[in-house]
Amino acid sequence: MKLRRMRMMAVPTALVLVVAACGGDDAADDDGADGEAAAPEAGCEVGEVDGDLSFYNWSEYMDPDLIAAFEAEYDVTVTEDFYPSNEELFARVEAGGAQYDVIVPSDYMVDIMIQESLLMALDFDAIPNAANIADDFTSPPYDPGLEFSVPYQWGTTGIGVDLSVTGEVEASWALMFDEATATAAGGRVSLLDDPRETMAAALYWLGHDPNTTDEEQLQEAADVISSARPWTTAFTSDQYSDLLLGGETAVAHGYSGNFLDNFGGDENYAYLIPEEGATIWTDNLAVLTDTDAPCTAHTFIDFILDAENGAQLTNWTFYASPNAAAEEFILPEIIDNPAIYPDHEMMANLFFLEDTGDAEILFTDLFTQAKS
Numbered sequence: 001m002k003l004r005r006m007r008m009m010a011v012p013t014a015l016v017l018v019v020a021a022c023g024g025d026d027a028a029d030d031d032g033a034d035g036e037a038a039a040p041e042a043g044c045e046v047g048e049v050d051g052d053l054s055f056y057n058w059s060e061y062m063d064p065d066l067i068a069a070f071e072a073e074y075d076v077t078v079t080e081d082f083y084p085s086n087e088e089l090f091a092r093v094e095a096g097g098a099q100y101d102v103i104v105p106s107d108y109m110v111d112i113m114i115q116e117s118l119l120m121a122l123d124f125d126a127i128p129n130a131a132n133i134a135d136d137f138t139s140p141p142y143d144p145g146l147e148f149s150v151p152y153q154w155g156t157t158g159i160g161v162d163l164s165v166t167g168e169v170e171a172s173w174a175l176m177f178d179e180a181t182a183t184a185a186g187g188r189v190s191l192l193d194d195p196r197e198t199m200a201a202a203l204y205w206l207g208h209d210p211n212t213t214d215e216e217q218l219q220e221a222a223d224v225i226s227s228a229r230p231w232t233t234a235f236t237s238d239q240y241s242d243l244l245l246g247g248e249t250a251v252a253h254g255y256s257g258n259f260l261d262n263f264g265g266d267e268n269y270a271y272l273i274p275e276e277g278a279t280i281w282t283d284n285l286a287v288l289t290d291t292d293a294p295c296t297a298h299t300f301i302d303f304i305l306d307a308e309n310g311a312q313l314t315n316w317t318f319y320a321s322p323n324a325a326a327e328e329f330i331l332p333e334i335i336d337n338p339a340i341y342p343d344h345e346m347m348a349n350l351f352f353l354e355d356t357g358d359a360e361i362l363f364t365d366l367f368t369q370a371k372s
Helices: 016-020 024-029 064-074 086-095 107-115 128-132 179-184 195-206 217-228 240-245 254-262 294-304 307-317 324-329 359-371
Strands: 053-057 078-083 151-163 188-190 232-235 250-256 268-272 280-285
Touching: 016 064, 016 254, 024 217, 053 086, 064 078, 064 294, 064 307, 078 086, 086 107, 086 195, 107 280, 107 324, 128 294, 128 324, 151 195, 151 232, 151 307, 179 280, 195 217, 195 280, 195 359, 217 359, 232 240, 240 250, 240 254, 250 254, 254 268, 254 307, 280 294, 294 307, 307 324
Parallel strands: 053 078, 188 232, 188 250
Antiparallel strands: 151 250, 151 268, 151 280
C-alpha cells in the first residue's frame, strides 16, 4: 500500500451533504465492486431499532449517562465490552465468535477493516445528525467521504508527568527513552501496551516517520523500547493514569483526554505533547458487517452525533469533539485548553498513524519482543 504521511490535522473538506450521499441506494448499488460490504439491504428509518446493542469500545470512553439515556429513549439494552488496542479489536473481530454491533476503531484500523470487508457501509439516510460533523472530518484519508465510519472523538498521544517528582521538564520523548533524562525524572515510566503507538513514540524519538515500513528503522525503534525496560514499570493502555496518580510512576505514555480528566486540574500534573512529534488520532463509530441489529446500530450512531449528546461526551471524556454543532455546549475549560484543542503551530507537528500493510505484522512482532 502506498504510504501517506499527514502533516496536519486538517484533511480535504467536503460538503456534509456529499457525505450523506455515500450511504443508502448508491452504496448498495456498488456492493461487491471492490469486495466491500453494502449498506443494509432494506435501509433503516430514522430512530428505528431492531434489537439490543452490543458495543465494543475502549475503556473509560463513554459517559454511562448517555448509554442509560439511549436505552430509555429506545427501550433497548446496551451491552458494553472493552479492548486495550486496535490490534486486539481487529484480532477478536476477525476471529469471530464474539458478536458486536458498533465498534470504535482508530483511523488506520478503519482502513484495514474496510479492506478486510469487516465494516458495513453506512446508511446515512438513517443518520441525519451526520450533518453536525465538522468539515475537517468529512473526508479523512482512511475513509474518504465517510462511507464506513463517522468520527467519534479525537486527540493526541503524549506524556503525562508528575511535576512534584520530575520538576519542570521539556516536552520530549527523552523522558521515556533517554536513560539520563528518564532517571533524572524519577526513573519510573509506563508505556502504552500498543504496538503502533509505542513503536511510533520510539520512531519520533529517533527522527523517523511513525509510518515507516523500513525494517532497519523499525528494529531501531524496537531496540529503543527494549533498552528502556530497566526504568519501565509497566506496559499498560488502561492503568497509566492510575499508576501516575498513585505514585508508582512519574512519567506515563498515554492519551490526552484520559490524563486531563484524571488530573482534575491538579497543578502537580501536566500533559505534554513532545517536541519531536506526536500522534494525532481520530476514533470512529462503525458497524460490523455481521451485526444482528443494523438499525439499532445506526440509531445509536445518530444519537451520539446529536449536538448536545456530542458535547456531553466530550465534557465527560475530555477529548476533542469532531462535532461542530456540539461546540457551543462544550465546557469553556475544555474547548479553550490547548492540550485538548492544539493550536496551528502544534498541529503541524502531529501525525496520523496509517495502515502500513504487511508491515503491521512486523510492528507487532518487534514490539512484543521488545517489551518482553
